Amino acid sequence: MEVHVQPTTRTKMFCSCAIAPLNAPPNTHTCPVCLGLPGVLPVINKAAVEACLKTALALSCEIPSHTKFDRKNYMYPDLPKGYQISQYDLPMSHDGHLEVGERRVRIRRVHLEEDTGKLVHAGDRLHKAWESFVDLNRAGVPLMEIVSEPDIRSAEEARDYAMALRTLLRTIGASEADMEKGQLRAEPNISVRRTGTAQLGVKTELKNINSFRNLQRAIDFEVKRQIEALESGHGVVQETRGWSDAEQRTFPQRTKEVAEDYRYFPEPDLPPLELDPTWIEELRRGLPELPEARRVRLVAQYALPLHDASLIAAERGLADLFEGAVRAGADARPAANWIIGEVAPGGSVPTVTQLADVVKLVTSGSITRDQGREVLAESIRSQRSAGELVAERGFAQVSDESALEAIVREVIATNSKAAADYQAGKKQALGALMADLKKKAPQANPKVANEILQKLLQ
Amino acid sequence: MTISELRHLLDDRELSAQELLGLHLERIDAADGDVKAFLRLTTANAAEQAQAADRALRDGTAGPLAGIPMAVKDVLCVKGVETTAGSQILKGFKPPYTGTAVQRLFDAGAVMLGVTNCDEFAMGSSTENSSYFPTHNPWSLDRVPGGSSGGSAAAVAAGEATFSLGSDTGGSIRQPAALCGVIGMKPTYGRVSRYGLIAFASSLDQIGPFTRSVEDCALILQTMAGHDPLDSTCADRPNDVTRGLHDGVEKMRLGVPREYFEVEGMEPGVRLAIQKALNTLEAAGAELVDVSLPHTDYGLAAYYIIAPAECSSNLARFDGVRYGMSEQDAQNITDAYMKTRRKGFGAEVRRRVMLGTYALSTGYYDAYYLKAQKVRTLIKQDFDDAFAHCDAIVSGTSPTVAFPIGSRTQDPLSMYLCDVLTLGGNLAGLPGISVPCGMSEGLPVGLQVLAPQWREDIALRVARAYELAADMRVEVALVD
Numbered sequence: 001m002e003v004h005v006q007p008t009t010r011t012k013m014f015c016s017c018a019i020a021p022l023n024a025p026p027n028t029h030t031c032p033v034c035l036g037l038p039g040v041l042p043v044i045n046k047a048a049v050e051a052c053l054k055t056a057l058a059l060s061c062e063i064p065s066h067t068k069f070d071r072k073n074y075m076y077p078d079l080p081k082g083y084q085i086s087q088y089d090l091p092m093s094h095d096g097h098l099e100v101g102e103r104r105v106r107i108r109r110v111h112l113e114e115d116t117g118k119l120v121h122a123g124d125r126l127h128k129a130w131e132s133f134v135d136l137n138r139a140g141v142p143l144m145e146i147v148s149e150p151d152i153r154s155a156e157e158a159r160d161y162a163m164a165l166r167t168l169l170r171t172i173g174a175s176e177a178d179m180e181k182g183q184l185r186a187e188p189n190i191s192v193r194r195t196g197t198a199q200l201g202v203k204t205e206l207k208n209i210n211s212f213r214n215l216q217r218a219i220d221f222e223v224k225r226q227i228e229a230l231e232s233g234h235g236v237v238q239e240t241r242g243w244s245d246a247e248q249r250t251f252p253q254r255t256k257e258v259a260e261d262y263r264y265f266p267e268p269d270l271p272p273l274e275l276d277p278t279w280i281e282e283l284r285r286g287l288p289e290l291p292e293a294r295r296v297r298l299v300a301q302y303a304l305p306l307h308d309a310s311l312i313a314a315e316r317g318l319a320d321l322f323e324g325a326v327r328a329g330a331d332a333r334p335a336a337n338w339i340i341g342e343v344a345p346g347g348s349v350p351t352v353t354q355l356a357d358v359v360k361l362v363t364s365g366s367i368t369r370d371q372g373r374e375v376l377a378e379s380i381r382s383q384r385s386a387g388e389l390v391a392e393r394g395f396a397q398v399s400d401e402s403a404l405e406a407i408v409r410e411v412i413a414t415n416s417k418a419a420a421d422y423q424a425g426k427k428q429a430l431g432a433l434m435a436d437l438k439k440k441a442p443q444a445n446p447k448v449a450n451e452i453l454q455k456l457l458q
Numbered sequence: 459m460t461i462s463e464l465r466h467l468l469d470d471r472e473l474s475a476q477e478l479l480g481l482h483l484e485r486i487d488a489a490d491g492d493v494k495a496f497l498r499l500t501t502a503n504a505a506e507q508a509q510a511a512d513r514a515l516r517d518g519t520a521g522p523l524a525g526i527p528m529a530v531k532d533v534l535c536v537k538g539v540e541t542t543a544g545s546q547i548l549k550g551f552k553p554p555y556t557g558t559a560v561q562r563l564f565d566a567g568a569v570m571l572g573v574t575n576c577d578e579f580a581m582g583s584s585t586e587n588s589s590y591f592p593t594h595n596p597w598s599l600d601r602v603p604g605g606s607s608g609g610s611a612a613a614v615a616a617g618e619a620t621f622s623l624g625s626d627t628g629g630s631i632r633q634p635a636a637l638c639g640v641i642g643m644k645p646t647y648g649r650v651s652r653y654g655l656i657a658f659a660s661s662l663d664q665i666g667p668f669t670r671s672v673e674d675c676a677l678i679l680q681t682m683a684g685h686d687p688l689d690s691t692c693a694d695r696p697n698d699v700t701r702g703l704h705d706g707v708e709k710m711r712l713g714v715p716r717e718y719f720e721v722e723g724m725e726p727g728v729r730l731a732i733q734k735a736l737n738t739l740e741a742a743g744a745e746l747v748d749v750s751l752p753h754t755d756y757g758l759a760a761y762y763i764i765a766p767a768e769c770s771s772n773l774a775r776f777d778g779v780r781y782g783m784s785e786q787d788a789q790n791i792t793d794a795y796m797k798t799r800r801k802g803f804g805a806e807v808r809r810r811v812m813l814g815t816y817a818l819s820t821g822y823y824d825a826y827y828l829k830a831q832k833v834r835t836l837i838k839q840d841f842d843d844a845f846a847h848c849d850a851i852v853s854g855t856s857p858t859v860a861f862p863i864g865s866r867t868q869d870p871l872s873m874y875l876c877d878v879l880t881l882g883g884n885l886a887g888l889p890g891i892s893v894p895c896g897m898s899e900g901l902p903v904g905l906q907v908l909a910p911q912w913r914e915d916i917a918l919r920v921a922r923a924y925e926l927a928a929d930m931r932v933e934v935a936l937v938d
Binding site: 032035036037038039040041042043044071073075076077080081082083134261263264265268269270271 | 533534535541543548551553554555557652653654655656657659660661687688689690691767768770771773774775776777779780781791795815818819820823827
């Protein structure tokens with residue numbers, strides 16, 4: 001699988017143009033450099049190199065001391081210079097791996113390159129288009145290319161791999177890795193083989209997949225298509241295929257009958273990069289705990305079930321919320337339940353304090369779970385404290401024994417007949433006393449009040 | 459007159475920048491019909507710059523080049539000024555930005571007269587590959603001025619500009635300087651920012667000046683040189699090119715590479731002039747030592763792999779999509795590319811793009827490009843070894859004097875041989891200067907001084923010592 005990831009940077013890969021937001025008007029985020037005007041030169045974006053190195057470190061890649069950029073030459077209207085600056089034989093890193101569930105996916109290389117522009121065709125079909133427009137806002141946007149070895153065995157594993165990558169990238173702050181925004185583009189290379197054989201079959205490459213769900217669907221479709229093609233005797237053609245979301249199928253885009261000759265050669269406008277080992281070491285030390293390590297620790301430290309730990313560790317935000325809430329006094333298991341049950345599916349994420357307060361109130365019995373849900377939602381919305389909201393809504397159960405005892409004495413005094421009946425052995429008289437107590441003090445914790453009532457009547 | 463002479467006149471208010479500009483425009487008017495050094499004049503801009511220079515001179519805020527008229531080769535981008543690299547494919551292209559080197563000269567007060575002719579994309583040694591017209595040598599109008607920066611060399615030689623800018627990829631400053639009898643220098647690769655220079659071969663190109671004195675040359679170089687955040691190959695090093703300029707050559711060891719005196723087609727008159735120049739330097743106190751550059755013969759071959767390979771990629775952007783010429787009458791995008799480029803590029807450019815494309819292709823890369831890079835390493839090693847025995851290397855700049863227009867255009871190989879003494883300096887990234895050293899057959903001969911990387915000061919010091927010892931003054935060639 002090849003995954004292109006846009007690292008989080010303020011500016012483009014080789015010039016100081018700001019990264020264009022998705023809805024920016026065409027060609028508004030361009031300059032002489034990314035337009036490929038005569039006479040301009042590229043300058044490497046250090047933030048992009050840093051993001052790439054952090055990614056490589058997080059994927060346990062080897063980082064050579066010497067790396068360089070190369071030119072990949074081909075002409076297309078979305079490629080202003082007639083070549084893409086990429087990395088060929090000395091990439092920024094190589095030979096790493098990522099644990100995906102129980103499987104280790106080996107990473108062949110992670111390198112840096114620049115994105116191309118975008119063509120907009122008038123008309124719905126390229127070969128029928130009467131006019132084409134070039135938007136170079138994306139031209140020169142940095143991309144990391146993460147290439148795996150052929151270690152993924154199913155569509156589900158491919159999806160899990162892509163999701164694990166996203167988690168990793170977000171955890172280390174290398175990319176927002178939002179698939180819908182094109183910040184993470186997965187291009188699976190798919191082949192099938194007969195059970196029991198080692199030789200991989202002819203592969204096809206899938207493009208324009210814009211969600212994890214479609215990644216899985218596209219691969220499933222393609223696997224089925226390839227098996228049918230082989231069994232019907234037609235065979236698989238090596239080609240690039242697109243995924244049509246509307247039709248839920250793959251379709252041929254470009255046949256690689258003649259391998260394009262990209263005439264790679266070292267980019268003469270950029271001196272080779274000598275990567276300072278102390279800088280690499282600094283970046284390594286600066287990496288936060290990675291999702292895999294955190295999952296293991298959540299199980300060990302908080303005695304969470306593996307399943308819960310996996311769900312929480314998969315998103316850095318959730319894991320930070322969990323550990324923060326526990327530090328703020330919430331019990332671990334209930335905090336985890338609240339995160340998995342309420343926060344993760346909900347979409348709006350509370351602060352550590354908001355969650356911890358609600359979990360504590362519910363665990364201690366001060367409010368019910370339903371009330372807790374309401375308070376949590378309201379405190380996220382209005383940014384008011386849980387305590388304030390509980391008081392306002394009269395949710396707070398009075399569990400304080402001395403306060404309750406005073407109320408109970410008053411109830412006994414006003415209902416002396418019922419009290420006497422109870423003391424005489426009529427146990428059902430207690431119900432009348434409790435009913436009056438609830439009327440006089442609706443916020444009283446019924447369990448505690450009941451205990452006090454029985455004690456005083458003995 | 460030299461910049462330092464004009465400086466006195468301008469500073470003492472004996473002459474205004476606007477008057478100086480007027481004199482140059484008059485000279486251009488009188489001479490350029492024959493010489494054809496300029497492609498375009500930027501008279502309106504020049505008038506504004508001269509006015510600003512006069513203001514600065516009056517206010518005491520004038521830079522070191524205030525009011526000095528210069529000419530700029532058609533490969534250097536200047537904001538709003540049509541810049542075409544001598545090619546039809548860029549016809550009408552007006553850059554939205556000014557390159558670093560030119561900007562630094564503007565900041566120092568220089569006044570730009572116009573854009574000078576050159577071989578298309580700086581590919582050539584005679585300026586005959588210009589897609590507009592050939593430039594004529596002011597010393598003999600039926601001869602070439604050399605190239606590719608022939609217009610810039612001729613403009614200074616004809617007295618049309620006080621100094622000018624060129625670019626040197628294999629000798630494109632030094633060779634025309636020699637053929638036109640002026641001073642021309644290619645700095646160390648990485649000394650002057652290439653930002654704004656339309657690339658021919660990125661790993662070889664350098665911008666440099668043409669001047670009338672060595673001191674002027676040092677001044678212009680110093681003004682342009684230095685780190686530029688827009689060019690990653692431009693080094694952040696001390697700008698010390700003028701150090702020890704007048705210290706002379708006494709006790710200096712000057713290497714004389716025997717291979718540079720045995721090159722194919724070396725004219726006896728040139729050899730004689732060079733020998734006399736070496737005698738002059740020896741008489742001034744230098745010690746001449748024999749050195750050897752054993753891989754010289756392979757330099758030309760390596761150069762004609764590396765330069766075309768880089769140019770094939772650098773010129774890919776001229777596709778008719780965003781700027782310059784665009785052939786609209788096409789069936790599809792590939793057809794549009796082919797038609798635009800066939801029409802927009804001249805024969806020599808197409809030849810080199812094809813050579814370079816071939817050399818980089820799968821299956822040929824190792825045999826050509828990689829092998830050429832290895833030769834390049836050997837040539838660098840040759841120079842390192844030679845500089846272990848000497849402070850600078852002296853030789854002829856060009857094996858011949860200016861040749862008649864049209865005499866070599868049918869034979870590209872004979873044209874390529876013009877650079878045989880200069881391209882080693884580009885392959886090794888060395889600074890090199892050419893100073894006039896007498897005449898042969900009534901035409902100027904150039905003495906080349908090469909120095910180790912980052913030692914422009916040594917090359918300039920030797921050149922200055924020769925200038926002084928030989929009592930050499932750059933003459934204004936009289937156009938008949």
